[in-house]
Amino acid sequence: MLNIAVTIPDENPEKVNAASLAVMIHDKVSHLVVDVRNDTRGGSITGSQFHTCEDVIVNASKYATEWQRYEAVIFVSAQSPDLDETAAVPLLQAMREAKVTTKVYILTHGLKGWMQHYHTDAALVKEYDPAVWERTGTQNPTALAARRGSLVRLAITVPDTPEKMNAAALAVIVKDKLDTCVVVDVRINPEGGGIPGSSKIPGDELVASPKKFAEQWAEKNAVVFVSTKSPDLDLTVAGPIMQALIDMGSSCSVFILIGGMRGWVSANHKDPSLVCDYEEAIWTVGRHRNSISEGPALQDASLESNANLKRKMTKMTIDVPEAPQTMAPVELSTLLKAQHGSPRKGQSTRCLIVDVRDSVEGGKIAGSISVPFDTLMKDVQSYAKEWQHTSAIVFVSLVSPDLDVTAATTTMQQLQELGSSADVFILMDGVKGWIHRFSSVPVLVDDYDPAVWGSPRRMTKKDLNLGIDVPEPPGSIPPSELALLVKGGGEALVVVDVRDSTEGGQITGSLSVPYQSITSDPDKYAADWASKSSIVFVSGQSNDLDESAAIPVMQALSAKGSKAQVFILLGGLKAWMQQYHDDANLTKDCCPTKWGLTDAKNGEGNDESQGK
Secondary structure, X not given: OOOOOEOOOOOOOEEEOHHHHHHHHHOOOOEEEEEOOOOOOOOEEOOOEEOOHHHHXXXXXXXXXXXXXXXXXXXXXXXXXXXXXXXXXXXXXXHHHOOOOOEEEEEOOHHHHHHHHHXXXXXXEEOOOHHHHOOOOOOOOOHHHHHHHHOOOOOOOOOOOOEEEOHHHHHHHHHOOOOOEEEEEOOOOOOOOEOOOOEEOOHHHHHHOHHHHHHXXXXXXXXXXXXXXXXXXXXXXXXXXXXXXXXXXXXXXXXXXXXXXXXXXHHHOOOOOOOEOOOHHHHHOOOOEOOOOXXXXXXXXXXXXXXXXXXXXXXXXXXXXXXXXXXXXXXXXXXHHHHHHOOOOOOOOOEEEEEOOOOOOOOEEOOOEEOOHHHHHHOHHHHHHHHOOOOEEEEEOOOOOOHXXXXXXXXXXXXXXXXXXXXXXXXXXXXXXXXXXXXXXXXOEEOOOOOOOOOOOOEEEOOOOEEEOOOOOOEEEOHHHHHHHHHHOOOOEEEEEOOOOOOOOEEOOOEEOOHHHHHHOHHHHHHHHOOOOEEEEEOOOOOOHHHHHHHHHHHHXXXXXXXXXXXXXXXXXXXXXXXXXXXXXXXXXXXXXXHOOOOOOOOOOOOOOOOO
């Protein structure tokens, strides 16, 4: 291990989409790409600099000074998160200690994802060698061994990265004591508390003998790795275990816990069924660590839920609930399999699956209840009262996002008003994706009828009376990432404001194209924007009209063979205005009171509400 004392800051490096980095390069936005691979064969991102991870860690203060002239520093490694995050964290810390405001990012999906998208674009890729990237896993067979300071020296090929599990899903597993799932705490020093029933096995021990542990867990439904923060040691350990399980033909799913132990303790420290041996002092006092793999202490404020913190940040006149979380099919399937194989089968009511389709013809997710969308909307308060003591509620519709989002958001608001702590999710890919993936697994699907799913189905947006075939949902771009691209002012980006009116202000340089105009002729706009690198749709809030406008344009772009990436602005204009309402380079004609923001002149906002 690297024996370097590093205090990890509360601020973690953000993730930047490949499409956004492509815009930065094309439009010459002030940025630096730092490639931290130990082996740079296979090609690189045009204009990137090469620095080893160890070099950045040891000389973080030096580089913080050298690189402060850039708007953004983006770390890249073969895959992500990996050496990129390990190098980015100490640089970010050094920059903040030096009062440097440069944004620090890691590239989503790493160079492997970048090469898949842009290997034919000479302006974005230099010295591309396809043979290197056609191998299974990363381009460097020893990358995992070098990761995070070389826990041990192993030459292995890294398989696909593990899935991520939400804390709410794991809470159901822990509370129900589902013995078909194993929770493994990989912290070197597991002080401050733990997850009841978890196995405490240091990360270096697991990486040294992956086959041994894989044999122990081969018959389980899932193994969930947990470290102080995530991704960190959990990801390092999960790779070789996952490979060993695959090699022996095991169907055991491998996960890492989103937010790590830090997030778990923050959310659950008051519940002894979820956190044992809790020591508050460990999580509230900042301390140095001897390994960069061990994370920072929690601050007192973080012991409140994110939702409560956001509601307290400012007096908002727009009453918009937190957006529901997204649950991946593999995550929900693991939970259902675990419940099916448990001796407590049938006794758990902690996870509820609500199918909002008009009819469950063709089959449904095993154990789900049918509550048609219209029925739910007419009496959502009653349903919220009935479900308020459930730990997790997963809404599903034919495809996603669709009626599931509206149902989940409305129910979530009612649950919050009741003081419920239930986590609300929508199922990624909807029932259609679930059936296509799991139709042959009886414990996951009830009443399956293949005749119903034999041909493409069309979705009906009831509230808009619009029938469209839905491709993959658009990605999300955070305000900070979009701000960098807007500052660049280049031609590779288009920001589309789909509100009926730009009253209250708009993003500088954005186009005002009302939602109805886009959905009435998506082919026209797709033709106009096909040559762009990124198209970002924005509305008053998100997911809302922005997503509904993005989907048909995204479909039309795909039909034209366009490589343009489509995004919606995370949090919508409400989130944008909170951060950038007073920055003339980013926001035009902002009226703070329209967004419920504090008026600098009189110190308080009014009660006007902002429409879509």
